[in-house]
Amino acid sequence: xxxxxxxxxxxxxxxxxxxxxxxxxxxxxxxxxxxxxxxxxxxxxxxxxxxxxxxxxxxxxxxxxxxxxxxxxxxxxxxxxxxxxxxxxxxxxxxxxxxxxxxxxxxxxxxxxxxxxxxxxxxxxxxxxxxxxxxxxxxxxxxxxxxxxxxxxxxxxxxxxxxxxxxxxxxxxxxxxxxxxxxxxxxxxxxxxxxxxxxxxxxxxxxxxxxxxxxxxxxxxxxxxxxxxxxxxxxxxxxxxxxxxxxxxxxxxxxxxxxxxxxxxxxxxxxxxxxxxxx
Amino acid sequence: xxxxxxxxxxxxxxxxxxxxxxxxxxxxxxxxxxxxxxxxxxxxxxxxxxxxxxxxxxxxxxxxxxxxxxxxxxxxxxxxxxxxxxxxxxxxxxxxxxxxxxxxxxxxxxxxxxxxxxxxxxxxxxxxxxxxxxxxxxxxxxxxxxxxxxxxxxxxxxxxxxxxxxxxxxxxxxxxxxxxxxxxx
Ligand code: SF4
Numbered sequence: 001x002x003x004x005x006x007x008x009x010x011x012x013x014x015x016x017x018x019x020x021x022x023x024x025x026x027x028x029x030x031x032x033x034x035x036x037x038x039x040x041x042x043x044x045x046x047x048x049x050x051x052x053x054x055x056x057x058x059x060x061x062x063x064x065x066x067x068x069x070x071x072x073x074x075x076x077x078x079x080x081x082x083x084x085x086x087x088x089x090x091x092x093x094x095x096x097x098x099x100x101x102x103x104x105x106x107x108x109x110x111x112x113x114x115x116x117x118x119x120x121x122x123x124x125x126x127x128x129x130x131x132x133x134x135x136x137x138x139x140x141x142x143x144x145x146x147x148x149x150x151x152x153x154x155x156x157x158x159x160x161x162x163x164x165x166x167x168x169x170x171x172x173x174x175x176x177x178x179x180x181x182x183x184x185x186x187x188x189x190x191x192x193x194x195x196x197x198x199x200x201x202x203x204x205x206x207x208x209x210x211x212x213x214x215x216x217x218x219x220x221x222x223x224x225x226x227x228x229x230x231x232x233x234x235x236x237x238x239x240x241x242x243x244x245x246x247x248x249x250x251x252x253x254x255x256x257x258x259x260x261x262x263x264x265x266x267x268x269x270x271x272x273x274x275x276x277x278x279x
Numbered sequence: 280x281x282x283x284x285x286x287x288x289x290x291x292x293x294x295x296x297x298x299x300x301x302x303x304x305x306x307x308x309x310x311x312x313x314x315x316x317x318x319x320x321x322x323x324x325x326x327x328x329x330x331x332x333x334x335x336x337x338x339x340x341x342x343x344x345x346x347x348x349x350x351x352x353x354x355x356x357x358x359x360x361x362x363x364x365x366x367x368x369x370x371x372x373x374x375x376x377x378x379x380x381x382x383x384x385x386x387x388x389x390x391x392x393x394x395x396x397x398x399x400x401x402x403x404x405x406x407x408x409x410x411x412x413x414x415x416x417x418x419x420x421x422x423x424x425x426x427x428x429x430x431x432x433x434x435x436x437x438x439x440x441x442x443x444x445x446x447x448x449x450x451x452x453x454x455x456x457x458x459x460x461x462x463x464x
Contacts, residue, residue, distance in 0.1 A: 051408055053411050057411055063355065063356045063413045105349050147406065234457070241459075241461045242461050
């Protein structure tokens with residue numbers, strides 16, 4: 001049994017909240033550069049260049065890359081041989097988020113659904129726990145922007161819609177979202193499970209590094225076909241027309257009920273922010 | 280790609296009619312911020328027949344809700360917010376002489392019609408390019424509705440603030456036309 005203190009967890013979460021807002025991942029930068037190479041629209045190229053310059057400025061640590069620094073979504077893989085000491089692990093994570101958003105001058109973007117009263121400290125963050133073998137803890141934090149989250153959907157397709165129906169649904173969703181989710185976007189697709197599991201799979205799909213295909217060759221092929229179809233829609237960078245509408249499509253799949261075919265599409269913007277820490 | 284057009288508000292009809300959907304523009308001078316709550320208050324005043332706290336004639340409003348300001352900086356990260364939430368209010372302000380709006384995402388037909396009728400334009404700033412945009416903002420001062428916090432109306436002094444014309448006063452729409460142009464059928 002290994003002991004981990006809540007203090008270690010708070011510190012790690014705080015650091016990730018800060019870094020996610022200021023440091024764009026290398027995989028996203030590389031994907032933007034690949035987009036720039038292929039983009040034929042002059043406006044589209046101008047937009048991608050602005051995004052790359054924006055990432056450089058954000059990295060200096062004074063201005064977060066986007067003013068919507070997001071709702072923090074935290075995934076925890078907790079080793080079953082870990083003993084957490086020093087208090088409530090849930091609170092420890094919320095504290096990390098609270099401190100990171102305050103110290104990093106990040107926008108507090110969480111409110112009461114009816115009154116719209118801001119909670120003032122960007123909590124509660126959304127927490128997802130999974131118990132895994134071993135004595136380590138892996139924590140991943142994603143800062144999820146509202147503009148792109150609003151364009152996401154879960155759909156219970158009919159089993160007869162099949163693979164083609166899934167692909168059409170994903171492409172249609174991106175088309176309807178148009179310029180609103182700040183393209184170039186990253187598309188997370190969750191197939192199977194139940195209503196809520198499909199949504200979670202789609203969100204987890206967004207955590208996979210851009211440019212890394214699914215290990216299942218059938219899904220890898222689906223990802224590249226979807227990316228191709230989405231980039232033919234013409235929406236382009238910032239929605240102003242072009243060939244770089246999505247940087248990647250990541251699909252995750254699991255078995256579902258014999259009567260169902262759940263599909264979730266979780267759209268993320270180019271401010272594709274997530275950080276990972278192992279304790 | 281053609282050189283950007285330089286604009287300094289207040290804008291006159293002549294400044295606006297020459298702009299075309301797709302033009303790159305750099306704004307230098309004064310612009311105002313405003314989003315949901317401030318728009319609602321302005322339009323409520325108009326309905327009550329009362330004067331507005333700022334003169335909108337020839338001005339540009341930027342739809343933005345920045346991050347907190349660091350000490351010594353004029354403003355935090357200040358990228359555009361989604362514009363459709365202002366659609367219900369924009370036509371009334373355009374009628375008052377507002378000449379430009381900056382945001383991201385498509386506008387309603389009512390707003391597009393008002394822009395054609397009263398000669399105004401809608402610019403897109405690049406969504407998510409907030410740090411880059413903030414560097415082009417030299418000062419910021421609250422001029423109305425301080426109680427709204429991040430939603431207060433601020434007067435910004437900007438230099439080379441980069442935007443692209445989406446809707447011009449002839450009814451063109453770059454979101455629609457740009458997508459059509461690059462779609463592969
Ligand atoms: S969708 Fe993403 S890039 Fe666009 S404003 Fe929201 S957080 Fe920023």
